[in-house]
Amino acid sequence: MNTLHLESSPYLLQHANNPIHWKAWNKETLTLAQQQDKLIIVSIGYSTCHWCHVMEHESFENEDVADVMNTHFISIKVDREELPHLDNFYMKAVQIMTKQGGWPLNVVCLPDGKPIWGGTYFRKDAWVDSLLQLNKLYQEKKDTVLDFANQLNEGITILSQAPAAQEESRFNIDILLDTWKKSFDWEYGGYDRAPKFMMPTNLLYLQKKAALHQDQTLLDYIDLSLTRMAWGGIFDTVEGGFSRYAVDHKWHVPHFEKMLYDNAQLLSVYADGYKRTKDELYKEIIDKTINFISANWANGEGGYYSALDADSLNQHEHLEEGAYYVWTIEELKSLIKEDFDLFSEVFNINSFGHWEEGNYVLIQTQPLETIAQEYNISLELLKEKKGNWENLLNTYRSHRAKPRLDDKTLTSWNAMYISGLLDAYTATTNTKYLKLAEENYSFIQNKLWNEELGLLRTYKNDEAKIEAFLDDYAFYIQALINLFEHTGEEHYISTAKNITDYTLDHFLDHKSKFFYFSKYSSDDVITPAIETEDNVIPSSNAIMAMNLLKLGVLYEHTYYTELANNMTETMLSMIDYPSAYSHWLLVQLYIQQPMELTWVGKDSLKDNLNTRSKVISRAFVFNMDGNSSIPYLSKYVANEETVHYLCMNNACQAPSADNSKLEQYSL
Structure with a gap:
């Protein structure tokens, strides 16, 4: 039977009524697979994943598919945001086997959890055919399958190891920057590719580096990126908040889901931008983003939910990507009335702003000053009109069916938001943002810290569960240090030191001097991994390196300092593509000249x-x-x-x- 109704994850609950006998990942499920000698299907996704929804509808809601899976396999559903170590492990397996990855992530494993086959999205017939062949292979040629699983596991183990310092360091920041700049989009900002991710940790480092060394070319690129992202459909100008990425190169059409971790990090990026330029557009982005988060994700206890789905119900009551966000000309004309021509000029209700099937995604392409001059009105009046239009559209849109909410609260993403709020506070001097950061800290400390287990990762319905991972510890320690730096209150820094010592005791690999992503004392079947590369979220090891440097100074603790220096020197010695290591480069800015x-x-x-x-x-x-x-x-x-x-x-x-x-x- 399907037991996902016992879970709290919104993603798992989405699958609780599937005819498949889904189980959660736990010892009991793995024991059941071993007792029955059945292969395991591990299907990993998250609640706002569009193609996860597609595969669910096509395959996991289908009785014929369920019959195959229930007869021959033990099927496990995993929320990648709850159990990121599983996602990391099985993603490595799929990347080794297929040279690509993504979500949904579907892997077939031995009864002990070792992977033997996998991929991402599968059409129904291909999925069923593959499962039947795998079951037959396991029954008839078990030794061959076991050998392959062991070889694959060895490959995953190698990929999961800590990096080794290169004898001759290749690190030269000028050469790396020259290479990096070749990937920049000098017309729309960001990277010259589609789909187009914002990569906040890259922007954070590049802006600080450019400001430090007064690199005007790089600063121009940063301002181009921040402006185009703010103008583009990837930022929801009506209500605020960034979507996860744009499907095109001009930031126009987003993959409409919104995630707390993106918005938290981008607050810091735009805060630096506003501190540097006093550009009112950047302040508008900061204020709208925080207002959006407060209105949509506040859990009522000081913490914040995780995400909004890309899909929402359209006028025909069918789930459709972007339905909540897009506009038809008829709707806009009825709402904007006599200002429609001016509105169309601001937001490109034309061939440039058209998405598909008569739907438009609002996007700016020129400053309001230019449009005000063209229409012979004052800039102040145009700004007032724009604000009124957005309020009008927001009120109208509030009557549509809202995107589905992922209402779990994650420690790491909330800790990132504390740091973003503090940067927004010092950029804008709005004390409300400091208060929100302090309330978020109180929530984490009171609800997600356990004296016996340490931090817990996720919270919902007054219950905290799942022992935290390195990213939870790293970002929370960072938040505590930032709270001390912004208030001078010493209880924050003493708590940061205590939690750092706990992290050293439970996560540090004493041989490599890097941190495992999950507690090394865990009896999980998954190979412990050391993750050092940045992605859309910075490397937890890089965050820990900066935490250790600051605590090393404040507590005059040479072990902290030496550990951070050794970690950073090792990473710098092996960097070849800098975009994957930008947070290590941020640490290097201090180390280079403390x-x-x-x-x-x-x-x-x-x-x-x-x-x-x-x-x-x-x-x-x-x-x-x-x-x-x-x-x-x-x-x-x-x-x-x-x-x-x-x-x-x-x-x-x-x-x-x-x-x-x-x-x-x-x-």
């Missing part, structure tokens, strides 16, 4: 926040206004007059109350 700026005195927090209102590329910035128990700060004495201490390359200048002296340094 810089610490500490404000001490009555107004230290104010001066700290003023410093953070500008782009910080490499410096660690702290403040204290009284006595401190933190070793690095405890040597300072706070007085009425606030002074700053600037240290570079382990040498400190004399304290100074003259803040103008800092202007000569790039922080």
Whole structure:
């Protein structure tokens, strides 16, 4: 029987009524497969995955398919966001076998979980034929299947190992940047390809690097990217929030699902952009994104849900990708009325903005200043009209069927959002964003921390479950350090240190000096993996390296510092395509020329926040206004007059109350 109704994951619950006898991943299910000597089907996806929905409708809701799967296999459904270590493991297997990957991810395994065959989306007939052949092969040539599984597992083990330092380092940032720039789209920003992902961690590093070294060409590229992303359909100008990626090269038509992790990271990118340029468009993006998250994903307890689906019910009550977001000319004319021509000029209700079947996705292609001049109206009036149009469309759209909500709360994504909120706070000085960050911290600490188990990964219906993975720890430690840096409250940094020590005890591979993605003491059948590459989310090991550097300074803890330096040096020695290692390059900005700026005195927090209102590329910035128990700060004495201490390359200048002296340094 199908037991997914016992789960809390929205993705698993979507499959709870399938005729297939789906099970969850657990020891009992694996034991059942071994007792019955049946192959296992592991089908992995997530709630907002469009092609997962397609395969469900075509195959997993079909009685004939269910008969094959139920008769010959033990079938397991996995939410990749709940159990990312399984997704990483089986994705490596499929990539070895097929040279490609994606979701849905469907793998056939031995009864012990070792993979023997797999792929992504399959049409119904191909799926059934493959399953029947695999079952026959397993029954008739079991030894051959076992041999292949062992060979494949050896390949996965090799891919899961920590990187080894190259004897002769190939690292040269200028050469790497020259190579990197060849992949840039100099017309629309981002990368010159489709589909087109925003890759926030790439943009974060490139912007800080460009600001630090005053690389105007690179800054122009960043501004092109941020502007075109903000104008494009990938950003929902009506309500706010970014979709996961665009299917075209001009950021026009999104794959309409929205994810918390993208929006959390992009807050930091746009915050740096606003700090650097004071471009009101960037501030608009920050404010709209946070308003969208609060309106749609707040769980009522200080935390936030995970995602909105790409699919929603259309006017015929059928699930359709993008139905909630797109517009027909008739709808727009009836809503905008006499301003329709001006609206069409702003949002390209023309051949450029047309998507398909008479539907339009709103996209800008020129600044409002240009359009205001063309129509001989004031910029202020056009901005007012644009805001009114968006409110009107948002009210109208609220009566449509909303996309399906993934209402689980994930520790790592919420921790990312804390950091994004703090960057938004120092960019805009909106104290509401600091308050939201502090409330999110309280939620994680109160609901997702367990004194015996450590962090838990997911929360829903007042229940936290699943022991956390490295990304949960890394991003939460990062959030705690950021909270300390933005408030000066020492309980944040002491909590960060305690959780870091827990992470060292339970995740560190003492041989390679990198961190496993899952606890190495786990008795899971999955090969423990060390993940070091960035993707749409930065490498957890890279986040830990920066965490260790900051804690190493504050606690004068040489082990933290040496560990972070060794990890980073190893990674830099082997970088060949920099886009996959941008967060390591961000760590390298500090290591290349360590810089610490500490404000001490009555107004230290104010001066700290003023410093953070500008782009910080490499410096660690702290403040204290009284006595401190933190070793690095405890040597300072706070007085009425606030002074700053600037240290570079382990040498400190004399304290100074003259803040103008800092202007000569790039922080």
